[in-house]
Amino acid sequence: xxQNVHAVQDLQTVEELPRGxxxxxxxxxxxxxxxxxxxxxxxxxxxxxxxxxxxSTKEIKALADVSLSIHENEFVSIIGPSGCGKTTLLKMIxxxxxxxxxxxxxxxxxxxxxxxxxxxxxxAFALLPWRTVLANVEFSLELRRLPKExxxxxxxxxxxxxxxxxxxxxxxxxLSGGMQQRAxxxxxxxVNPAILLMDEPFGAVDAQTRQLLQEELLExxxxxxxxxxxxxxxxxxxxxLSDRVVVMTPRPGKVAEILDVPLPRPRVSEEVRRxxxxxxxxxxxxxxxxxxxxNHHLE
Amino acid sequence: MDSSLIPPLTxxxxxxxxxxxxxxxxxxxxxxxxxxAIGFCLAAFIGVVLGLLMGRFRxxxxxxxxxxxxxxxxxxxxxxxxxxxxxGLGMESRIAVVFLFAIFVIIINTMTGVKQVDTVLMxxxxxxxxxxxxxxxxxxxxxxxxxxxxxxxxGMGRAVKGMVTAEMLLxxxxxxxxxxxxxxxxxxxxxxxxxxxxxxxxxxxxKAVQWIDRRLTGWKAEIxxx
Numbered sequence: 001x002x003q004n005v006h007a008v009q010d011l012q013t014v015e016e017l018p019r020g021x022x023x024x025x026x027x028x029x030x031x032x033x034x035x036x037x038x039x040x041x042x043x044x045x046x047x048x049x050x051x052x053x054x055x056s057t058k059e060i061k062a063l064a065d066v067s068l069s070i071h072e073n074e075f076v077s078i079i080g081p082s083g084c085g086k087t088t089l090l091k092m093i094x095x096x097x098x099x100x101x102x103x104x105x106x107x108x109x110x111x112x113x114x115x116x117x118x119x120x121x122x123x124a125f126a127l128l129p130w131r132t133v134l135a136n137v138e139f140s141l142e143l144r145r146l147p148k149e150x151x152x153x154x155x156x157x158x159x160x161x162x163x164x165x166x167x168x169x170x171x172x173x174x175l176s177g178g179m180q181q182r183a184x185x186x187x188x189x190x191v192n193p194a195i196l197l198m199d200e201p202f203g204a205v206d207a208q209t210r211q212l213l214q215e216e217l218l219e220x221x222x223x224x225x226x227x228x229x230x231x232x233x234x235x236x237x238x239x240x241l242s243d244r245v246v247v248m249t250p251r252p253g254k255v256a257e258i259l260d261v262p263l264p265r266p267r268v269s270e271e272v273r274r275x276x277x278x279x280x281x282x283x284x285x286x287x288x289x290x291x292x293x294x295n296h297h298l299e
Numbered sequence: 300m301d302s303s304l305i306p307p308l309t310x311x312x313x314x315x316x317x318x319x320x321x322x323x324x325x326x327x328x329x330x331x332x333x334x335x336a337i338g339f340c341l342a343a344f345i346g347v348v349l350g351l352l353m354g355r356f357r358x359x360x361x362x363x364x365x366x367x368x369x370x371x372x373x374x375x376x377x378x379x380x381x382x383x384x385x386x387g388l389g390m391e392s393r394i395a396v397v398f399l400f401a402i403f404v405i406i407i408n409t410m411t412g413v414k415q416v417d418t419v420l421m422x423x424x425x426x427x428x429x430x431x432x433x434x435x436x437x438x439x440x441x442x443x444x445x446x447x448x449x450x451x452x453x454g455m456g457r458a459v460k461g462m463v464t465a466e467m468l469l470x471x472x473x474x475x476x477x478x479x480x481x482x483x484x485x486x487x488x489x490x491x492x493x494x495x496x497x498x499x500x501x502x503x504x505x506k507a508v509q510w511i512d513r514r515l516t517g518w519k520a521e522i523x524x525x
Contacts (some may be wrong), residue, residue, distance in 0.1 A: 094426055114426045126423035130441045130518045139437075140427045171518050191427070 039227050040070040040093065040195065045102035046252075047088055061252035062088045065102070068246060068255060072194075073225040077238035079285065080248030080256075081293060086231045087123075089253070090199050093229065094118050106195070116144065119193035123200040125180045127172040127187075134159065134168035137187045144191060158186040161220060178209035182216075189220070195227045202237070214240060215269050222266055235282045235289075239263070240272055247285060249292040256292040259285065306488040315492035324477075324496065331462055331473035332500070334390060338397025339458040339504075343451055346402040350409025350450070354443070355435065360410065371403035375461065379468050393465035393472070400461025401454040408450025412443030448512035455508050459501040474500075 047063040062085040070076050078086045091097045093104055095114040104111045106118070119140065127136045137155035146154070159165050162182040172180050181201055188196060202210045214237060221228060232238050238245045239261055247257045261281060263272055272278050306314075318324040353360040353367075378399060386392040416439050424438050466475020474497060481490035 096422060096426055114428055116428065118426075120423070120426045122419060122423055124419050126417075126419045128420060128438070128441070130444070130516070139424075142437075143424070143427045143429050143433065173518075 036071040036073065038069055039072045039074075039107055040068075040229070041103075041105040042066055042068040042089075042093070043103045043105070045089070045092065045099045045104060047085065047092065047097075047099050063099075064252040064254050066253065066255055067102075068258070070227060070229065072227055075221060075228045075230065075241055075243045076246060077230045077232055077242040077244075078246045078248060079232055079235065079238045079289070080253060081250045081289065082233065083251050084248045085251060085253035086248055087199055090120070090197050090229065090231050093195075094120055094197050116191065117194045118197055119188035119191050119195075121181070121184050121188045121196065121198040121201045123203055125172070125177075125184045125204070127180055127183055129172055132169050132171055133164060133175070133183045136172065136183055137190050140187050140191045154190050155186070158190045159183070161189070162186045162216070176209070177205040178213060181205060181213065185217070185220075189224075193226065195229065198228060198230045200231050200233070203232070203234075210234075210237070211269060217241065218265075218267060235285045236273065236278075238285065239278055239281045240267065240269065245281075245285060247288045247292065250296040257288050259288075303485065303487055306491060310488045311491045311495065314486075314488035315495065318477075318489060318492055324493075327473045327477055328496065328500070331466060331475070334393045334397055334465070334473065335458055335462045335500075335504070338394040338461065339401055339455060341394070342398045342401035342405060342454060342458065346405030346450070346454065347409050347447055350406040350447070351413055351440070351443070353406065354410040354413025355439065367403055367406050370399075371407060375399050376464060376468065379465075383469065388470045392469050393462070396465035396469065397458050397461040400464070401458040404457060405447075405450040405454040408453065409443065409447045412446025412450075413439055415446070416442040445512075445516045448508070448516060452505055452508045452512065455504045456501065459497070459504060463497060 044065045044067050045063060046061070046065055049060045049062055051058050051060055066089060068076075078089065080086050088097065092099045093106075093111065095111045095118070098112075106115075127133075128139060131139065134152070134155055137159060138151045141151040141154060156165070156168065159168055162185055164179060164182050164186065167175060167179065172183070175183070181204075184201070202213050205213065218241060228241075230238070230241060242261050245259045245261060246255055247259065248254065249256045259281065263275065263277060263281075315324075349363065349367075353363055375396070379396065382392045382395045382399075386395055420438050420442065421434055424434050429437065462473075463475050463478070466473045467479055470476075471479055474493060477493045478490065481487070481493060
């Protein structure tokens, strides 16, 4: 076990990666991303929360000096143990909560509030239970002051794309978790954001549905490219979906490692998951997470 | 048991029919229902507005919470002498009693409803660019509606109690006067006929609120906060 820890800790540079991963790096077909436009720039962002327990206020450092750049149309997953501040980071990119220090830039402009260039898909779906599926998808368009006819037209279009065309008059509680999240996805896509922020969107559905939703998401993304920032704690989900995977440390969250996923697209789920590179990468991320967590315990 | 204490249903029915056909019951009932309607509507309007404000703004809640809770649990009948001093012995006093009986349960249910709104929904609205006004009208109000309606239903039950109490304690009018009159003259068949009428009125009033509730919050399974 001790030996194992050392082996993982020594993997500092590309040269020291296992041979298989070295080959992956050389084959990286997504290197051209480096020439694509920088869309999201997170520059040494930190965030603390104040928690009051029995009159004594404790400062909890959620994120420490996080830096990350994301290119246009890139699919980036952020993975990390529970409580590492990955959801906090996503909310700060959306502009829902302020950050203490550092900067977050989107297309060169600093984030201060939610904007029309971003849309969130929420973990707990966040559908309005008193609205039908159609009216829920229209909600985001309603806030953008679109006329009624146009709203309905766009909402129907996106409901069709996520396969909910026949359920537009259902209420959320009449739908399964997977269908509810499809509606949540349609609501986010309907405003045509440049950046789609997904906060463990498939965490609350069963394993089979999860895999289906992943495939559908990739298909949608393939047909209508967007920049996606995807929070997850599933390693194979991160690898299957992403161009890059950001591994975070436990609280206070820092970027432990950023990995390229050189699997060709379009990715067919059954093939990709059996691919040796896929297996190597998920294992590597697991080791990286383990390393981050062990370092954390030593501190 | 003596049939004059608990008269048989046939006798009660006959007495009820007599009261109805003489027009006495309907005249008194319409008087009582007017009090009920005005008192309840005032309580519903002011109660929902105060409850929404208390649920939405911490400062207002801190300021009013103690009074609302104290008045909610205090026996409302204790305020009758004060109300007589303020409003005299007319209809205004009776309306005030109905109002006081009904309002606090409406305030508390409304406030609870607003405070229990899922923060995830508000965050979602904010994320899609909703302003405070839109969050209030598009998220908080509809989300609190089932609790508000539950409060109104309970408030209606209390309003009927208030109506009868006011008519018995304040001025002998309407249904309450009939109860006192038949009670003191041992006309138990008529007394029970009036009591049954009150039960029917209470039931009808609650059903009316429930009907509105179902039309407004049909999206949700029925709930009740007691």
